[in-house]
Amino acid sequence: MSGYATCDALLRSLPAVIVLCAAIATTSVRAQTADGTAAPSQANQAVTPEKPDTSTGPAKEKVSWHSKDDGDFDASDFLLNHRGALPVPTIITEPAIGYGGGVALMFFSESMADAARNAKETGVMTPPNITAVGGMYTENGTWGAGLMHFHTWGGDAIRYLGGLAKVNMKTDYYGLSNSPRTYQLNGWLLVQQVLFRIGHSHWYVGPRYTYFDSNTHFTGQIAQEVGLPDAQRRIGKVGLVIDYDSRDNMFFPNRGSYLELELQAARPWAGSSQSFETYNGRGYTWLPLARDWVLGLRLDGRFSAGDTPFYAQPYVKLRGVQQGRYQDQNAAMVEAEVRWNVTPRWSVLGFGGAGRAWGKWKSFSESDAVVSVGAGFRYLVAAKLGLAVGIDVAHSKGENAFYIQVGTAWH
Known part of the structure; x- marks a missing residue:
């Protein structure tokens, strides 16, 4: 996969759990402060929304691992009332x-249930602040470790995300x-965003x-077309991020849209050893087709x-396609997904997409x-x-892959 993109993804999500937990915090507080009831988790589903405890008493909640409505396994109480450190595999x-x-x-400044109670008392919705430390390792020897922090001010009017x-x-x-x-990429990455x-x-x-201080080394055949294949490089990028989010749920939406634009420039005065620009845009929308059907x-x-350093070039990112397999100066992808909410708890989905990378080599x-x-x-x-949570299985030309997913595959 694209080396720099992998490192950036690791830091910005560690890997993906910091955004997940921040979304849990924001979603749970919003859900619990809306007339004291939780927001429905599936569009038009038959399950009656459960009422989380919004009392102001300090007593610790008794955690139940089963829903009071249908008796099925449910981790809501644990996630909402957990205090202290939370391990996330x-x-x-x-x-x-x-x-x-x-x-x-993950370390939360307060439980999400406490944050919801405070929001009801003060009228200001502020999700818990989150600090995370973690690491990962894969069978080919890839490893990473990082420290991150997510913080909000002014009732979620300002969001900070940073880490190393x-x-x-x-x-x-x-x-x-x-x-x-085959090449090896070794480095330190810093991200700061407000x-x-x-x-x-x-x-x-x-x-x-974004700052990335890296060393690259090809372990076998050298890619001569990249100039200096074995070199130390620094990427220092400054830029602007624009987000739009109208999803009804940050994890598994039934309606709404998400849009993000990133305009970034790497320059020597920002700490970069070479100058280049990146322009990224992604948009997702979810449309309810019928009572139990959703089109994404x-x-x-x-x-x-x-x-642009070779490891930072854009690449095609689709389920079933090895990341970095199709990589060039530019990349574009389209994808569609149809989901059937079979029951209030279970859903099945099918998806298909296409992508292309072009610009420098072709x-x-x-x-x-x-x-x-x-x-x-x-x-x-x-x-x-x-x-x-669930599993996606995907196929592309000469490749098969499966993915363990938390919510939607689009983040």
Whole structure:
């Protein structure tokens, strides 16, 4: 997979759990402060929404692992009332780096149920602040470790996300020859981001700074087309992030849209050893087709200009496609997904997508178009939060892969 993208993804989510827990915090507080009842987790579902305890008493809640409504396994009470450190395991199935796993230890400033009670008392909705530390390791020797912090101010009007990670990754670069050349990427990554809500709208905007100090080394055949294949490089990027989020649930939406635009420039004055720009845009929307059917659509474009390091080039990211297999100066993807909520707890889905990478090694018409298809299922593991987990199985040309998913595959 793209080395820099992997490191960035690791730090910004550790791996993906910090965003998950921040979303849990924000979603749970919103759900519990809406007339004292939890928001429905599935559109038009038959289960009566459960009422979380919003009393102001300090007594510790008795955790139940089963729903009071249907008796099925449900982790809502545990997630809402947990205090102190929360271990979050991760299973990695990405073909580019092999099977592996990781764990993150999350520290909440207060339980999410306490945050909801405080919001009802003060009239200001503020999710808990979260600090996380964790690491991961895969079968090909790739490993990483990081420290992160998520913080909000002004009733979620300002969101801060930052952290530091150390990564040692082994993966392949295809490039001009369209054949795998194995390389190792070792470095430190720093990310700092602050987003400001525009009024009371669904829009957020703010700056992001990324710094990556890395060493690259090809362990076998060298990719001569990348210039200096074995070198120390620094990426220092400053940019602007614009977010729009109208989803009814941050984990497993039934309606609404999410949009993010990233405009970033790497310059020597920002700590970069070479100058280049990246322009990324992604949008997802979910449309209810009928009582139990939901259509999801995805459009994703990633573009670069200037002296972009080979490991930071955009790549096609689709389920069933090895990350970094199709990589060039630009990349674009489209994807559609249809979901059937079979019961209030269980849902099945089918998806298909296409992508293309072009610009430096091949023109748009000369580049390969990759198509992937697949299917999966989800189980609603925390009804009060709308949090579902499951597995997706996908196929593309010459490749098969499966993924353990928390909520939607689109983040």
